[in-house]
Amino acid sequence: MQRTATRESIMEILAEVKDPELPVIDIVELGIVRDVVFEDDRVRVDVTPTYSGCPAMEVIERDIVTTLNAHGFGDVRVRTTFLPSWTTDWLSDSTKQKLKDYGIAPPGAVEASRGGIAELVTLRRAKPTAECPYCGSANTEERSEFGSTACKAIHFCNGCHQPFDRFKSL
């Protein structure tokens, strides 16, 4: 245990851990690290899942432990918290830019639940728009709300005729 460690210095180390499915984004800017708490000689890292079944969470938890171990913190505990629930609104503009540079359209603002039928029936809902990360065209359409991972939707660009991923607003 390094006695000089602070919450901030641990956060800096945790920024070395990348999302395995989005290797340009680290877990701190993704917003899933909620807190760092010192419990005697142990470092406790509180994380919150992105999606209930996201398989990357298990890998991330392991990476947190091995990364902190490598920095001399032998006793690390990862605790899962659920409230407040993770939202893409926590992503900063610079993080969204990184996604875009990586070829994934960033999420727009989360639409609050309006409750009841208005939000449940697709035809009554405006489909999310996205700018093509390849050619910048705004002439794109959502093809499916479900993509290669839980966090992505499939869009198609009518400008450069290529499919692309959009990071879903959640």
Next chain:
Amino acid sequence: MSDSLFEYLLRLADDRLVLGHRLSEWCGHGPILEEDIALANISLDLIGQATLMLRLAGEVEGKGRNEDVLAYFREAVDFRNVQIVELPNGDYAQTIVRQFLFDVYSYHVLEQLQQSSQLELAGIAAKGFKEVRYHVRHSSEWMLRMGDGTEESHARAQKALDDIWRFTPEMFVADAIDDEMLAAGVGSDLRAIKPKWDSVVTDVVTRATLSIPADAAMIGGGRKGRHTEYLGHMLSEMQIVARSHPGAEW
């Protein structure tokens, strides 16, 4: 209280585990690539929600059973899901109708559970609620597309609705456990949810140019461990790897 809470959590978890497994059976067999991906994603969400709920159930029970033990080493009679989720996939209309009727139910249940006095459950529900919002969008869109589509798709959607409708009343049967959980501020109010479910389902079915079938009810009892013959067969496949290699980790 903790016995009832354990039982209540199993009900929530098993609905999602069994339906999630059913949807996973479509993986690689979807009618088009986007739908194959969509059902696999929804399956992953449901199994994820079930995992979190079973983990919490195991902690509440306090006998050292984790989510894997609860998923893979219980018999059909110990499962507490409603029967609608264990029905076979059938054709795509059967899968979508089953999904739509459950999604609308789950949307309202999770919406309420976000306010549960059991804070872990409230947190799991808040996460699941965000997910079920887009599940309902997916299944309601397909209800409209199939019902108001071709003669063939309309006929199949109506047949699916007629076949599955009798399994829906079971979702709203509130027994002593539901009442105890509701009174404790833990559980959802199934009696209050029923009219909301009716209204959304009727709206979508009508817009899809389909007809709500006449009321009928099967003998339910899934919450007490009475299941259709389909569940045992499904579990034998779901559980075989874990049971053939007990203690294996991967």
